[in-house]
Amino acid sequence: MILDAREIPAGTLLHTDLCIVGAGAAGITLALALEDSGLDVIVLESGGDDAEPQTQQLYAGTVADTRLHPPADNYRVRRFGGSTTLWGGRCMPLDALDFKAREHIAHSGWPITLDDLLPFYPQANALCEAGDFTYTTREFAQTLPPMIGGLAHERFTTDTLERFSCPTDFGSRYRARLTNGRVRVLQHANLGTLPMQDGCTRRVGNAVVRVLGGATFGVAARAYVLATGGLEVPRLLLNSPGPSGRGLGNAHDVVGRYYMSHLAGTIGTIDLAAASSVWHGYDVSEEGIYCRRRLALREQAQRALGAGNFIARLHHPRIPDAGHGNGILSALYLARFIVPYEYAKRLYDGTPDGYAGSTLAHLKNVISDAPGTAQFLWHWLRKRTLADRKFPSVIVRPANLRFSLDFHAEQEPNPASRVTLGNDTDALGQRRIHIDWRYTQQDVATVSRALEALAQEIGRSGVGRFIYDPNEVEAEMTRYGAYGGHHIGTARMGADPRTSVVDANCRLHEVDNVYIASAAVFPTSGQANPTLSIVALALRLAAHLRGAANPGVQTGTRFAAPTACPATSLSESV
Known part of the structure; x- marks a missing residue:
């Protein structure tokens, strides 16, 4: 009751x-x-x-x-x-x-194992309304095309899935x-x-x-x-x-x-024009659940590189840069003032005004790409706004197959990163919190080494190239700070x-x-x-x-x- x-x-x-x-x-x-x-x-x-x-x-x-x-x-x-x-x-x-x-991750190790939690994951999946507890393409009912055709999978795998609740x-x-x-x-x-x-x-x-x-x-x-x-x-x-x-x-x-939290950001350009095929969107499972594949750093590669856990997704070009010429992305940028804070933060690209003077260029993109923008808005209305099970995110396929890379990585436990009580009190007389979130050089190393390994794997496979500035890794992984919720x-x-x-x-x-x-x-x-x-x-x-x-x-x-x-x-x- x-x-x-x-x-x-x-x-x-x-x-x-x-x-x-x-x-x-x-x-x-x-x-x-x-x-x-x-x-x-x-x-x-x-x-x-x-x-x-x-x-x-x-x-x-x-x-x-x-x-x-x-x-x-x-x-x-x-x-x-x-x-x-x-x-x-x-x-x-x-x-x-x-x-x-793990020796390279300070303060790591749980007093339980994955086997202790596995019996409870299927029911958790059901409560979250994320369908069956199947998280690899091997368990997927239908045969899926490769995420990146021709990519070698020595250090990264593309067969793990994310499943999406309604939410x-x-x-x-x-x-x-x-x-x-x-x-x-x-x-x-x-x-x-x-x-x-x-x-x-x-x-x-x-x-x-x-x-x-x-x-x-x-x-x-x-x-x-x-x-x-x-x-x-x-x-x-x-x-x-x-x-x-x-x-x-x-x-x-x-x-x-x-x-x-997690270390997250968007970096570089992945040119996959030489790949035999590219699929970076959502697959739909037999029970109607949106699923998505990603690039995941294998366990043995993590140990060899001294890196934490790391995954990455193919992502559209940066939204604030009107140079992408895409009406959909420009429309999202122009609508940033009515987008909830939790999502709009990434539209600003680190500064309150985003790219200065870009509004006119974004308007031009929306107008010149009007048919594509209209098609996207119709899809968004049907599959996101009005749908009970919502299409999870914006997916834009660049015509030239040049993507940015969206990464999401483990953060090392750090005793100096902490939550304490501040001096102020709330309306009930309870002391409020003071947050001092910090990252370590191991965190920078995790992202840096994983990105370098991915660039090498893409290059060796002959499917394209991944271009980014290694000196910008720390700035990119802290651009949005501690990741969301x-x-x-x-x-x-x-x-x-x-x-x-x-x-x-x-x-x-x-x-x-x-x-x-x-x-x-x-x-x-x-x-x-x-x-x-x-x-x-x-x-x-x-x-x-x-x-x-x-x-x-x-x-x-x-x-x-x-x-x-x-x-x-x-x-x-x-």
Whole structure:
């Protein structure tokens, strides 16, 4: 059922087995997965069904370098459905290598393997509405033409796929199911703090919940799950003192550290005129899902080059440069003022005005290429604007087969890249975050070495040439700063409490009844967009929580209850 916390009287104490904080991809997944578990579950969601400026403002914070990171309240949505109301729908799993410790990637290695997550990926794919869990062309039902005909595949492969969700807004898609279910979803409910249980150093007690402009009430739960995203998770933990007084889970000053995103940019020119064929658009699977192939750096090549995980896609020429002569791209540039910030940022090419004086040239392109522009707009109206399953992005095939290269790479975990609390407070009295995102020379090396290897592979194959300026790599990979809404690693998973925040089951090392469901727990970022893996990890956590409530029925262990604390378990009634 979905309720409004603004109707709960001040001072009320709600009792439950499990309290989930946040109703985005992770929180809603957990709620759905635990519907029939026998557990009493409450979900706290800060927003309502629609965007609310006052609520969104709670995400505001400060940024150390605004050239390298967007404002704290961008790329995040504080409402029912969370940032799935914003995402582009790109889905792909992590690779086996992402979970391994690698000498050339500092602080790498997960306490679990890909095999531990694989059982949960198919259901995650279904929840994200991305079709079957098949991510290579070998598993594709139909035979696909080569991406680049004649390209040797010694260091790069073109047989891996990205699948695209509708994109699915988890809030609207699963609202009816939650409305009619047992789980209580409280909208407009903001978690304030998680104080320690009286007389106990290993358990959190009653949560303090606040309503904007309204009452404060409490939730008494056996266990809590923070499912609020990679920036809000450290904020909530650091705003609760915990047993150390330095923040919940932060006895060793790890909360908020190792903040990662992805390294992304567009660079150079790939001339593929000599290739026997070129296909850089979307394939449609048998079940009607848009899929796209990309150039992926093989595991053995990553190790040989000392590079992180890296993928690249053939991309149209830079939009702001009117020299491309394409009416579609020029129309996009001219429409940049009405495009959402998250996508318009790339249209500016790094400066507020883009290429100075280019507006007239773009207008000329639109007029001279009027038939092509009209055809594109008709396609966009049918396949994007009016479609339930939306065509994922702009695809323009250059007549001369000269593409730019769009790359997306792993960022090395860096303890100096971090999220802390600032001095300002929000409308609820909680300290806001301060973001200091940093990259390393290994990050520059990952992109530089991968690009060089790709240029060599294209040249040796005789399919064309890739021309770019190696001296511009660092500038290109930081042109847009930290990539979009990929907030990763701020409460990392690990076996050692001195270098991680949660264990292999996503439970805080420091206390026995607080878990995290978020990309915050990822020890490394890999090359993959995080949403699908966030959902898979939430499903894995749900299985663990079921086991905690019903030992022997499903995997998981009972919550430990130190002798200094009251002996409680998740399955006991309240």
